Amino acid sequence: MMLLYKAWLESRARFLLGLLAMAGLSGVFVFFNHDVRTVVTDHDVSYAEYIWRGIFKGQLRDIYVVLTLLLGLGGLDRERSYGTAGHTLALPVSRWRLIAARGLTGIIETAILAILPASLVPALSPFVQESYPWRLALQFGALWTVGGILIFAISFLASVLFSGEYSAAIAAIILLVGYSITTDLPGMEHYIVDVHDVMNGSGPHGPTTLAAISIMAVATIWLAGYITTRKDY
Amino acid sequence: MDYVIETRDLSKQFGTVQAVTGLNLRVTRNQVTGFLGRNGAGKSTTIKMLLGMTHPTSGSGLLLGHSITDPKQDLEARRQVAYCGEDKQLYAYMTVKQLINFTASFYPDWRSEVAASLLDQFQLPPGRKVKALSKGMRTKLSLLLALARRPALLILDEPTEGLDPVAIEELLQTLAGSPADGTTVFFSSHQISEVERIADRVCIIDRGKLAVDLSLDEIRQDHRRITLSFCRQPPEHLFDLPEVRSIETNGSQMIVVSSHGVDAVVERAKTAGAVVVDIVPVNLRELFLWTVQDHK
Numbered sequence: 435m436m437l438l439y440k441a442w443l444e445s446r447a448r449f450l451l452g453l454l455a456m457a458g459l460s461g462v463f464v465f466f467n468h469d470v471r472t473v474v475t476d477h478d479v480s481y482a483e484y485i486w487r488g489i490f491k492g493q494l495r496d497i498y499v500v501l502t503l504l505l506g507l508g509g510l511d512r513e514r515s516y517g518t519a520g521h522t523l524a525l526p527v528s529r530w531r532l533i534a535a536r537g538l539t540g541i542i543e544t545a546i547l548a549i550l551p552a553s554l555v556p557a558l559s560p561f562v563q564e565s566y567p568w569r570l571a572l573q574f575g576a577l578w579t580v581g582g583i584l585i586f587a588i589s590f591l592a593s594v595l596f597s598g599e600y601s602a603a604i605a606a607i608i609l610l611v612g613y614s615i616t617t618d619l620p621g622m623e624h625y626i627v628d629v630h631d632v633m634n635g636s637g638p639h640g641p642t643t644l645a646a647i648s649i650m651a652v653a654t655i656w657l658a659g660y661i662t663t664r665k666d667y
Numbered sequence: 668m669d670y671v672i673e674t675r676d677l678s679k680q681f682g683t684v685q686a687v688t689g690l691n692l693r694v695t696r697n698q699v700t701g702f703l704g705r706n707g708a709g710k711s712t713t714i715k716m717l718l719g720m721t722h723p724t725s726g727s728g729l730l731l732g733h734s735i736t737d738p739k740q741d742l743e744a745r746r747q748v749a750y751c752g753e754d755k756q757l758y759a760y761m762t763v764k765q766l767i768n769f770t771a772s773f774y775p776d777w778r779s780e781v782a783a784s785l786l787d788q789f790q791l792p793p794g795r796k797v798k799a800l801s802k803g804m805r806t807k808l809s810l811l812l813a814l815a816r817r818p819a820l821l822i823l824d825e826p827t828e829g830l831d832p833v834a835i836e837e838l839l840q841t842l843a844g845s846p847a848d849g850t851t852v853f854f855s856s857h858q859i860s861e862v863e864r865i866a867d868r869v870c871i872i873d874r875g876k877l878a879v880d881l882s883l884d885e886i887r888q889d890h891r892r893i894t895l896s897f898c899r900q901p902p903e904h905l906f907d908l909p910e911v912r913s914i915e916t917n918g919s920q921m922i923v924v925s926s927h928g929v930d931a932v933v934e935r936a937k938t939a940g941a942v943v944v945d946i947v948p949v950n951l952r953e954l955f956l957w958t959v960q961d962h963k
Contacts, residue, residue: 436772443760517756521809523720524750525773526742663738666681666721 437535491634506589511597548578581633587654677726701862749813759798782815
């Protein structure tokens with residue numbers, strides 16, 4: 435339990451800033467929809483499509499991706515550069531437990547960041563005489579959660595592979611961009627699922643796809659754990 | 668003999684650098700053992716291998732009877748070991764109180780009354796963030812976290828670094844008294860005078876190898892510095908004796924440090940026409956310098 439508490443303290447600044455950003459921008463998209471609509475799409479699209487283009491497929495989704503990347507950073511390699519790894523590793527807990535605590539905390543935070551706009555949009559829309567179906571919004575929340583956890587896992591793995599302060603973040607971004615470019619190549623849609631398309635609902639998002647992405651995320655975190663157990667600190 | 672630390676041919680290689688080479692180290696229970704060596708001699712690497720932070724390249728070791736190469740056994744050993752690292756860095760984002768509560772949660776044998784007493788003695792503000800503490804205060808907090816339990820073994824890496832003289836004195840007294848409480852102390856230091864004050868035994872590591880493993884009594888009683896004067900250049904291999912630890916030649920003068928058998932050295936010197944100028948006991952500083960500077 436205290437390891438979860440430690441993981442929370444380590445990530446809370448990033449998480450709370452992310453929460454603030456997601457909440458604030460969701461509010462802006464809803465309350466200033468007339469002004470923002472001209473920026474993100476044509477004026478004559480429906481409110482539901484505007485929300486999809488602006489939030490679930492648009493800028494807010496990209497911000498969410500960056501935030502989940504940031505949540506994945508940290509861990510023992512970062513602690514080594516801060517000089518605290520000795521204290522952590524001298525505790526009578528296995529490295530697997532350290533990894534599990536950080537992974538679980540990150541997954542929960544990733545899910546909360548995903549659910550927040552999905553909850554705020556239908557809740558705030560009536561204040562501007564609009565409506566957005568709860569069911570649809572929460573469906574996007576679930577898709578964001580699954581996709582976000584995979585992105586978190588990639589960043590988590592990068593943090594184990596690259597110990598530098600910025601190198602892990604840069605490596606995670608390069609991995610993600612490389613992955614996106616690969617999925618955009620002609621014919622690649624038959625072989626690789628684009629997690630961004632899954633998140634905005636335009637790609638395959640059935641139970642099998644979501645299960646496969648979840649398994650891939652867990653396997654990535656497991657790989658990070660395995661590497662951690664074999665490293666010298 | 669009951670050992671809390673026992674390594675057998677323990678080695679660690681980082682790329683092309685051999686940090687520790689075939690280390691056979693034994694630390695006796697209920698004693699204070701000082702671990703000396705130059706920078707980069709392999710002290711911290713040895714400690715990290717003992718605590719499972721770094722994996723040995725070869726060899727084996729036992730920490731409180733648990734294998735250091737088996738993660739499960741090493742974890743079991745860590746329940747009874749307190750460690751105070753050389754960095755003295757602690758979680759900057761926690762307050763002193765949060766860090767104490769966090770650390771206490773891992774040890775069923777945590778002594779809250781001792782923690783409270785040390786908090787008061789070290790004048791640590793419970794509500795202050797660790798990042799706002801001075802290095803000296805962080806060192807004290809690190810020591811509090813180590814001493815608030817009754818560990819079977821206390822491992823400290825450069826414990827007095829960053830402390831003021833009063834705090835050093837208090838710490839040394841605490842460490843010297845620890846064996847009476849059932850805690851064996853194993854500490855590395857560059858401060859030879861501190862080691863000499865409180866250690867029962869001294870291990871000197873040089874270039875990854877154990878060069879000296881002696882009690883302070885053995886050093887005081889058995890080791891002698893013999894100054895000899897020759898009327899001509901002294902012969903090169905005159906003192907090829909197992910008890911001779913080092914030889915330094917300066918013109919016609921020769922200084923021999925002998926661990927045992929002063930008589931054998933003196934006899935050979937006289938046979939070669941030397942005059943014995945001086946025979947004095949060796950202190951730890953001299954022994955350390957003679958060991959790591961490679962005079963022979």
